[in-house]
Amino acid sequence: MEADKGKVAIVTGGARGIGLEICRELLGMGMKVVAVDLKKDLLDALPGALGNPGDNLETAVVDVTNSAAFTSTIEQVAEKHGRLDVLVNNAGITRDNIVLMMSDEDWELVLKVNLMSAFIGTRAAGKIMMRQRKGAIVMMSSYSGLEGNRGQANYAASKAGMLGLMKSAAKELAKRSVRVNAVAPGFIKTDMTDVLPQQAKDMALAQIPMERFGTPGDIARAVGFLASEASAYITGQVLSVDGGMHT
Numbered sequence: 317m318e319a320d321k322g323k324v325a326i327v328t329g330g331a332r333g334i335g336l337e338i339c340r341e342l343l344g345m346g347m348k349v350v351a352v353d354l355k356k357d358l359l360d361a362l363p364g365a366l367g368n369p370g371d372n373l374e375t376a377v378v379d380v381t382n383s384a385a386f387t388s389t390i391e392q393v394a395e396k397h398g399r400l401d402v403l404v405n406n407a408g409i410t411r412d413n414i415v416l417m418m419s420d421e422d423w424e425l426v427l428k429v430n431l432m433s434a435f436i437g438t439r440a441a442g443k444i445m446m447r448q449r450k451g452a453i454v455m456m457s458s459y460s461g462l463e464g465n466r467g468q469a470n471y472a473a474s475k476a477g478m479l480g481l482m483k484s485a486a487k488e489l490a491k492r493s494v495r496v497n498a499v500a501p502g503f504i505k506t507d508m509t510d511v512l513p514q515q516a517k518d519m520a521l522a523q524i525p526m527e528r529f530g531t532p533g534d535i536a537r538a539v540g541f542l543a544s545e546a547s548a549y550i551t552g553q554v555l556s557v558d559g560g561m562h563t
């Protein structure tokens with residue numbers, strides 16, 4: 317849409333996988349995109365991977381669990397461009413194990429990277445967006461957060477937590493047209509899922525009514541919708557993009 321052109325967006329975990337496709341989608345909509353990620357080598361290769369979009373793409377090496385660093389990155393982007401229209405809280409990790417064998421460290425790390433970072437980002441971007449009386453925040457949740465998943469108690473708790481954060485922030489920020497929504501992907505083919513054993517992949521496929529894994533592009537298009545003026549009256553919602561698993 318014309319109204320989305322020139323918007324400024326931050327995408328966390330933007331260096332690869334779903335985040336990279338979200339960057340591509342938002343660039344295609346005419347937005348300026350700042351990709352935030354831990355991995356400098358992947359960020360350095362990102363302009364090439366996205367067809368060299370020039371000034372429309374910026375990158376920042378930031379650990380989103382570092383509250384001061386992530387907050388100041390968001391503030392600097394808004395200051396430089398004079399606006400911040402979109403934040404996509406996409407960075408995420410897994411440390412799978414059954415509950416009975418899960419360590420405190422693996423519980424804490426996954427909650428910190430997936431949920432704490434989304435809180436830090438939402439607080440910092442929310443302040444800027446409330447002042448400008450407009451904005452859209454999108455959380456990358458998961459089917460696991462809606463339904464739970466064997467071997468993923470920490471991950472499912474973090475993704476369910478993102479939905480609680482999303483719904484609360486949506487209620488708090490709505491009066492100034494700042495919208496907060498979530499996408500809940502099912503099983504998407506990326507580096508994160510490529511490492512799973514074949515048996516786990518076969519079991520996942522058997523659960524998908526559309527009988528195929530999703531692509532990062534499937535998710536990116538849903539994020540693009542929730543980030544855009546096309547969803548101007550939608551807030552506090554979870555959009556499942558999972559080939560029909562969650563109905």
Ligand code: NAD
Nearest residue numbers: 329333334353354379380406407408458501503504506508
């Ligand atoms: P991925 O591992 O390919 O990419 C994640 C990116 O996040 C990486 O570039 C990584 O460097 C970055 N990242 C990790 N920790 C970070 C930190 N502390 N600070 C900054 N960046 C950090 O994963 P993906 O499959 O593209 O997943 C993206 C998001 O989608 C995640 O939140 C994931 O939980 C969610 N998701 C994925 C699937 C799936 O099937 N792939 C399903 C549901 C939800």
